[in-house]
Amino acid sequence: MTRPFYLTTAIDYANGDPHLGHALEKIGADVIARWHRLRGEPVHFLMGMDEHGQKVHQAATAAGSEPGPWTDAISERFNTTWHRLHCSHDDWMRTTEPRHTRAVTALLERIQATSPSHLFQGEYEGLYCVGCEEFKQEGQLVEGKCAEHPSADLVPTRERNTFFRLSAWRDDILASIESGELRVEPAIRRNEILSVLRSGLQDISISRSRLPWGIPFPGSVDETVYVWFDALINYLSGTGYPDEGWDTLWPADLHVVGKGITRFHCIIWPAMLRAAGLPMPRMVWAHGYVQWDGAKVSKSEGTAVSLDEAVDRHGADALRWFLMREVGFEADGDFSFERFDARYASDLADGLGNLASRATAMLVKYRDGVVPESPPPTTLDDAAMALTQEYVTAMSTLALRDAAAAIGRLVSEADGFVSASAPWALAKAGDDDALDAVLAALARTLLRLALMAAPFMPEKAGALWAALGQHGGPEGQWARAERPEMAGMTVIKPENLFPKS
RNA sequence: GGCUGGGUAGCUCAGCUGGUUAGAGCGCACGACUCAUAAUCGUGAGGUCGGGGGUUCGAGUCCCCCCCCAGCUACCA
Numbered sequence: 145m146t147r148p149f150y151l152t153t154a155i156d157y158a159n160g161d162p163h164l165g166h167a168l169e170k171i172g173a174d175v176i177a178r179w180h181r182l183r184g185e186p187v188h189f190l191m192g193m194d195e196h197g198q199k200v201h202q203a204a205t206a207a208g209s210e211p212g213p214w215t216d217a218i219s220e221r222f223n224t225t226w227h228r229l230h231c232s233h234d235d236w237m238r239t240t241e242p243r244h245t246r247a248v249t250a251l252l253e254r255i256q257a258t259s260p261s262h263l264f265q266g267e268y269e270g271l272y273c274v275g276c277e278e279f280k281q282e283g284q285l286v287e288g289k290c291a292e293h294p295s296a297d298l299v300p301t302r303e304r305n306t307f308f309r310l311s312a313w314r315d316d317i318l319a320s321i322e323s324g325e326l327r328v329e330p331a332i333r334r335n336e337i338l339s340v341l342r343s344g345l346q347d348i349s350i351s352r353s354r355l356p357w358g359i360p361f362p363g364s365v366d367e368t369v370y371v372w373f374d375a376l377i378n379y380l381s382g383t384g385y386p387d388e389g390w391d392t393l394w395p396a397d398l399h400v401v402g403k404g405i406t407r408f409h410c411i412i413w414p415a416m417l418r419a420a421g422l423p424m425p426r427m428v429w430a431h432g433y434v435q436w437d438g439a440k441v442s443k444s445e446g447t448a449v450s451l452d453e454a455v456d457r458h459g460a461d462a463l464r465w466f467l468m469r470e471v472g473f474e475a476d477g478d479f480s481f482e483r484f485d486a487r488y489a490s491d492l493a494d495g496l497g498n499l500a501s502r503a504t505a506m507l508v509k510y511r512d513g514v515v516p517e518s519p520p521p522t523t524l525d526d527a528a529m530a531l532t533q534e535y536v537t538a539m540s541t542l543a544l545r546d547a548a549a550a551i552g553r554l555v556s557e558a559d560g561f562v563s564a565s566a567p568w569a570l571a572k573a574g575d576d577d578a579l580d581a582v583l584a585a586l587a588r589t590l591l592r593l594a595l596m597a598a599p600f601m602p603e604k605a606g607a608l609w610a611a612l613g614q615h616g617g618p619e620g621q622w623a624r625a626e627r628p629e630m631a632g633m634t635v636i637k638p639e640n641l642f643p644k645s
Numbered sequence: 646g647g648c649u650g651g652g653u654a655g656c657u658c659a660g661c662u663g664g665u666u667a668g669a670g671c672g673c674a675c676g677a678c679u680c681a682u683a684a685u686c687g688u689g690a691g692g693u694c695g696g697g698g699g700u701u702c703g704a705g706u707c708c709c710c711c712c713c714c715a716g717c718u719a720c721c722a
Contacts, residue, residue, distance in 0.1 A: 268722070310722090332650050336717045339648060348722045370722090403716075432715095470657065475650085476715070483656080483671095490671060494684055502681030509680075549658095552670075563686040568679065640682055 148186040151177060151398040152379050154405060155192040155237065158218040159203040162225045163451055164434045164467075164479055165402075171464050172431055172473040172544060173400040174231045178599035179539050181232075184620040188393055190382040191226060192237030193219045197371030201357040211357050215240055225451060229460050230602050237378045239359075247381035248359050248374055251420055254386075255308075256362075259419040262309040268349050269302040305367055306351040313415035314345045320414065320424060327427040328410050329542065330474050333403060337410045348412065376413045379425070395423040406430040429542055432476040434467070457481065458488045461601035462642065465492060468600055469548040488642065495555045496593065497642035500608055502562065503586040504637040510571050515587040515630040516580035524561040524585045528554055528592055532625055535596055551596050558589045587612070587635065588628035594618060595625040604641050611638035 153173045156166055170191060177189040195215040204214035219238050226233065237244060256263055318341045320326045321334065328334035351367040352358065358368030383393035401409050406428065414424040454463050466484050469491065471477030507513055531554045538547035561582075570579040591612055598605040598618040609618050613633040 270722075272722095307722090332716080335649050339717070343648095343718070346721055350722095372722095407717090472657095477657090486656085486671065493682060498682055498684050500681090502684075504681090506680045545658095549670085556670085559685055562680070563678075566678080566680090571680090637681095642682080644682060644684095 146186055147392060148188040149177075149180045149398075150188045150190070150383070150393045150396045151400065152190040152382065152396055153233075154399075154401045155194040155239065155375060155378050156222060157197070158193050158195045158200050158215045158222075160218075161451075162222050164436075164454060166222075167225075167229060167451055167454075167463070168434050168467050168471060168473070169400060169402060169431055170226050170231050171229060171467055174229075174233075175464070175468060175544055175599045176398065176400070176542065177232055178602060181619050182595065182598055183622045188235070188382075189233045190235045190237055190379065191223075191231065191233040192235075192378055192382075193222060193239065194371070194375040194378070195219065195238055195240045196358045196368070196374050198352075198355055198357070201355070212240070228455060229464065232602070235382055237382050239374055239378055241381075243384075244378055244381040245359050247385045248369060248377045249362050250386040251377055251380060251416070252362050252369070254420040254422075255416065258421045259309075262312065262419045263350075264307050264309070265304065266307040266347075266349065267302070267304045270300075271298040272301040303349070303353055305349050305353055306361060306364070307347045308350045308373070308416070308419070310348050310412060310415050311345045313418055314341055316418060317341060317411060317414050321410065326410070326414055326424045328406070329427065329429050333406050333410075333428075333430040337406060340407060341411065345411065372408055372412070373416070376408060376416065379413075380422075396425040397427065399425050399428045401428060401430055403430040403432055429473075431473045434471055435476050435478050436480070454479075454481075454484070457484060458492075458642070459603075461604045462488050462492055465548065465600055468544050469552070470545075472545040473542065474545070489644065491552055491555075492642040493640075493644045495552060496597065496604075497640060499555050499558050499593075500590060500611070500638060500641055503558070503583075503590055504611060504635050506567055507583050507587060507635050508637055510567070510579060511583060513634045513636055515633050515635060516584050517631045518577075518580040518584035519631075520585065520588065522561075522581055522585040524558060524589055527557040527561075528589050529626075531557065532592060532596070539599075547596075548600060551593065551600070554589065554593060554596070558586065558593075561585070584631065587630040587633070590635075591628045591630055592625045595622060607638055607641060611636050 151173060153169050156162070173189070173191075177187050180187045193215070195211075195218075200215065201211055204211045207214060215238070219236075223236055252263075317326070318338065321328055321338060321341070328337055348370075350370045350373040351361045351364065352370055353367050355368050358371060359374050361367035361369050379396055379399065380390070380394065383390040385394070399409050399413075409425075409428045409430075417424050457463070463484075466479075466487050470483060470487055471479060504513075507515065531550045535547050535550040538544070538550060565578075565582045567579055567582045570582065590608065591614075594605050594608040594612060594614075595618050597608070606617060612630070612635050614621075
């Protein structure tokens with residue numbers, strides 16, 4: 145059996161509601177997962193929640209609740225939201241689940257066994273930011289506050305706890321990233337990490353005393369595992385670790401994370417794995433942030449852009465499209481309803497949707513919906529083939545925005561082809577051969593478009609797929625985008641794929 | 646302060662190792678068509694390529710200085 149493509153998103157911190165910033169990451173990862181399934185590869189796609197730590201404890205308490213019920217409710221809300229956005233994760237990992245706790249304990253014990261000197265006792269004193277769940281250095285402060293959480297006070301804290309010898313792994317990790325054993329993309333993120341590594345690493349504290357809401361530190365009575373150390377291990381618990389068979393999924397092929405947490409994923413996490421004698425993940429992709437009129441929409445200082453409102457606007461698929469096509473999965477990008485509306489109208493309603501309508505309407509009108517026998521090539525087939533190749537290249541380098549753009553260009557090519565060949569004139573003139581050639585080429589192009597759009601807009605692509613007389617789903621059918629064959633198949637005109645209110 | 650990216654038409658962005666009148670999409674104006682969700686197609690207007698020097702026969706594309714934006718980082722998490 146082929147080893148599955150194992151990809152993960154970051155697990156979100158259970159202290160608020162899901163918003164657009166979270167959604168970008170989940171959708172981007174979902175597009176990647178669906179792309180692999182489209183090509184017939186087995187996929188294991190993990191998402192989940194990060195539920196331990198001081199901030200969750202505080203949020204629950206402030207809400208007059210207990211951490212347990214509180215995180216149950218939040219976890220449910222997130223997972224429901226992701227399903228509403230058509231995320232196709234195979235598993236949902238909560239760090240409060242026994243299977244995760246077991247994996248954390250097992251990994252720590254394995255580190256202890258493999259690299260005994262890498263866990264040691266120490267004392268730390270510093271200013272702790274509850275929002276970040278980490279200590280801050282003087283130089284990181286802005287007006288005496290944490291730059292990420294200016295509304296919260298920093299807490300002077302002194303703790304005796306367990307340290308992890310992160311510094312020992314600097315050269316190893318540096319070499320791994322430079323050699324490509326651990327790929328860090330896009331390049332700007334890799335440069336940042338390399339620069340951090342070159343300037344040296346500090347050992348880190350990985351336990352917390354006096355904090356009950358966490359996983360008990362193995363061998364200690366009053367310490368819990370530092371929430372970041374805990375959280376990262378979810379990628380391993382998602383494989384079933386330490387039960388037999390976990391290594392059919394590990395190492396992960398791809399961790400999709402936000403640019404703000406690349407260090408945890410590209411330095412601390414690989415070091416943890418190395419210390420345990422386990423392989424590093426193959427790749428970390430750090431996406432940018434969604435901005436709202438230039439302002440950051442973060443998990444912590446969340447700008448109030450209602451995800452529900454955005455979904456209700458034009459539907460989940462349209463939101464997915466907008467985030468991938470305009471906001472992008474690499475650098476930061478802006479979200480606004482004005483831009484969303486414009487994209488919806490031009491790319492989807494007047495673009496893909498209208499093309500599907502006009503092409504299927506002509507097939508029904510002139511040929512009773514039966515795609516005529518008229519093999520390629522036409523000028524449209526040639527253009528479509530080239531764009532299909534561009535799409536493949538873009539998808540395989542995770543240039544999701546470029547891939548989406550290729551879809552838009554194919555729609556334009558097809559519209560131009562219709563105008564240039566004027567099938568209605570061919571019908572009037574009774575030029576059946578020429579009309580057949582045009583209609584057949586359009587049918588092939590719609591099939592391609594349904595397949596290319598499937599990772600981005602699964603519901604709409606599925607509706608188009610069905611209207612083209614295809615059974616089942618597009619999953620596993622990518623080869624047909626490269627050699628589309630539609631002759632003899634019966635198409636119907638679908639309901640408006642993207643209605644204009 | 647250091648480092649890394651970026652600053653190209655109103656908006657979103659392409660422009661590899663320097664080479665004819667700087668491109669695309671959206672939006673806008675005008676025209677055409679009628680298969681289609683009043684959709685589509687064509688044409689046009691619109692840019693001193695952040696600013697200033699320099700190298701070159703020739704620079705958006707190389708070098709130097711400056712300005713602005715974003716991020717990372719800085720006498721221990």
